[in-house]
Amino acid sequence: MNTSRGRGRTWRGAALAVLLASGALTAAAPDASGAGTRTETPVVSTHPADGVTESVVRVKVPLPASFGARPAACDWLSYLRYRSAGGPQVSADADRILMAQPGILEGAGAFDSVARQTVAKAAAEGRHIEFWALDRRSNCLEDRTGIASGDQHAAVDYYYRGGQVDGRTFGGFVGNDRLGWMAKLGIEQTVRDEYDLLVHELPDQGLRERKVLCGGHSLGGVITGYFAAADFDGDPATTADAGQNQCAGYFALDTTVSTSLADLSGSIPDDTDLPDIGLGYAAVQAGLDTGLLSRSLSAPVLLNPETMTLLAIAGMGAVADPDGEADLPAYLPSNVNIEATNRFLFSKDTAAFLTGSPGVKDFRLTNAAVLGALMDDNSVPLAFLQSSVGLFDGGPVTDKNFPAANGSSQPTQLFGVEYKAIPAQPHGPLYTWRDYDRVGDADDPGYRSADGTPFTGAGKEVTDIQELARSLAEQPLDFTEQYFPTKLVTDIQLATSPQVRRLVVHPEGLTARPTLTVLAGDGLLAGRVPADLHPVVAAGYQHLDVLTAAPVQNDGRPEPVSSSLTAFARSPH
Template identity: 85%
Template sequence: MNTSRSKGSSWRGAANAGRTWRGAALAALLTAGALTAAAPQAQGENARTETPVASTHPADGVVESVVRVKVPLPQSFGARPAACDWLSYLRYRAADGPSASADADRILVAQPGILEGAGAFDSVARDTVAQAAAQGRHIEFWALDRRSNCLEDPTGIASGDQHTAVDYYYRGKAVGGRTFAGFVGNDQLGWMAKLGIQQTVRDEYDLLTAELPDPTLRKNKVLCGGHSLGGVITGYFAAADFDGNPATTADAGQNQCAGYFALDTTISTDLADLSGSIPDDTNLPDIGLGYGVVQAGLDSGVLPRSLSAPVLLNPETMTLLAIAGLGAVQNPGGESDLLSTLPSNVNIETTNRFLFSKDAATFLTGSPSVKDFRLTNDAVLGALMDDNSVPLAFLQSSVGFFDGGPIIDKNFPATNGSSDNSLLFGVEYKAIPAQPHGPLYTWRNYDRVGAADDPGYRSADGTPFTNASKEVTDIHELARSMGEQPLDFTEQYFPTKLVTDLELATSPQVKQLLVHPGGLTANPTLTVLAGDGLLAGRVPAGLNPVIAPGYQHLDVLTAAPVQNDGRPEVVSSSLAAFAASPK
């Protein structure tokens, strides 16, 4: 494997040109239960649970379960919710395959990106397992949840009803006798001040050794990888030493894996490879500060322990993505009342204006409002996630296009045709419904774009907004991934320390974690890139990447099993083939 990289400027410098807005993500929901002292070391039968996951997904011969393993944090982390002493993942396997993971042919273990929970891997995990099974191989796919996702409260979403979820999270109504505890302040996140890259890779190691105790089995069967930031985390994992003695290498990260896979990322230890994939204008501290100063700020609470932004993507608004997904699962073609029934406050109002304004004047005046348009539940989800609608590249997928009425250009926050902010806003022209108080706007799914009845909507300059080759994700699969998973599609509490550690990679405190740098090249690597994604054209050809044409950053996880050209989905096909190859 060739590991040469284009370093250039840092990821922050590469994204500075023309930057006007910075998105941020990461909402936070606190599970029930008071903060507790560190739990004792896990032992006995209660140290692991596995629960089947029910889904409306069409039968594909794949079974899914949520696995939780008790792996307590060190006492030095201090008080935290009891749930945070457990690690969780979604386990996908063939229904006719072995029930024990150790008996699988291969096990793919995936680290999520900066905005993601385990649920984001649902489509690619299912399809990879199904494609391998069709070839006579029984593999598993483990979608990891970061430890900080223990803070999420899925009660409202788990009700299966969109209106119940809105009432639970925004109106204080109980579900099953439980009331939402509210969004959590920085003062309650002291334990996350220490949740950086060292603990993140340790969590993966501890989970692997707990679930697969045989080191030879891990070395021969486990494929380690991830999406977006997950590639950098995998790089640190590959170079890590876990027993404190560099002379003994059985515990080295590279020896827990038979190979690596990178999904719209690279297996690296350099954030420069991910320019544009980390949302900007968060409360991320100025990394002109040294490691010690940053850590002191996190420990004291002067610096925020989780990333957030005042509006757009924060604890309150990020919850809406799962709720929107739930509505599209329940009643995809029904007229949505979600956006009109939400509580009115500065955060939600500003977020709606940012996402649904056709130009700056509309954003400033708030007229017409998104509440003035009639949209189906599918159209609401599409507006929130599609690359022709949402103006944030790291949130974009290609799920189809608006339908049902006239469409116009969305020239806010960037003007269509401008490439100055492509890293931030994406390269596709943005569109928005044109008639308030008019027709019911529907959603044309990915596989109906370019059909005989497609109006072929165009921009004011004559450019088609999209075509069949640019649409790859089924909006209903996306809805299921967002609304049905027990581990969320989004990551609502992202540890600030994880990013600051990676930005301070040259500091002695972080650099010392790269004990076995040769681990980055010690195993075969599969790199798959989104053809229209954040890294398009910026990854060295020496990595021999597989290119997924027309894909956006999230499409490498969400694309449908059968594409518009009739071919099997390229990411899962590549992963299944990689899992079948000898080391």
């Protein structure tokens, strides 16, 4: 064992525990912007040096009393602030600020790679910009203490077995009966939160209009559309407060700046707890208020707090020891939710799903292979969770024909366009992970489907699994979103109702500023965006790749999403 490496991990785990635990953040010393109303804490990361400084910022912006009882932490807004280490410390002095809204079931930590690259590329050109990755207010309910321990077993024990970390015991995943305040957390409060945060951090409206670029990923593009069209002082005749006048430009990452979910249709699984929109606005709101409808978006497989926490835990193993043999599948507790998720993600066909044999516990996998199985576009059958991080290696693979058979029908937005693969030999070799930049090398087996179709190729792989693991496991604000407000989606789906339509006060705001649209070539919107938007298309990218792709691609060229954002931030607007 390399003892210096072990000491480094111990130090990093201790540092992360301090920074990620919610108590540490609330104890950080407030700055000059207002005693007790703002904290900023540096983030420790094992990311290779890139000249980028990261911190987590929290600003106290209490909800209206009408929201009712909620945890004290939910009266704070949070974001990850990325800036050039050689640039100004004060945000107002930056050359440009990019402010990004996350997508469905997505947290601020998902922006880690694209934020770092954009800031670093601008600094290389002599310009100092900032990237603010916003977290939705409902993420206040998440407890990162177990992840912060840096120990997979400790994290599993903490979240699933009542174990303690640093003397703290997990309070449990929050049920619908404790989410009454979220019944009102829709599009109106979401854009209000963005505006209030922006005004708090940059009080000068003229500076905001000159320097801030507003945008987001996936659903974040739609939220940006509502923000651009909003009025924030209640008087449409006064426009200094209008959303469009807080931004110098807009950017959309695998989405469009709009007030409709049409472009993202098919991206939400059918088994989530979304109500039947035929009920109408008043009925849906009554259902949320009474708790008859789930106040957070969830599904029995993968898309719920209990199982989404597993993504960060898997990331921990891939950060600490990517090539080591994983014991996570065997160490996890056995319950209906986790078992159903394991079967859904790791069954080669319907028979395996129904019987549970062979299951994930029957295969030898490295820690990196476990994470790849959960997140890669050739494995996970949910398009909006897919990234292109490589493929299984180390033993024979076969077609994964569940829940949809390879090549049997037209690919859908829900399942994605790539053929799915799965290890073929239980109780056999140690299956490793071939990272994105080793696909196509001379030693690549070039695995193929039964119909002869290659599962992947160098042009289809763009994200480094180590960077993805760091984003999942090391960020104080989660990569995923465990408690996504149902009302945020139902509001937008009911966009023609008077209660939502009234929020679009300045519709001209949608086109009032220059807009950069960047699309994933194999993502949710592939081939569906009007040409007059002049989108930049990142070839081979999946929906998450626009956030997670590596700085240098397999063809040796720079990563196109961050390059486009850097160029957009450079233009005068």
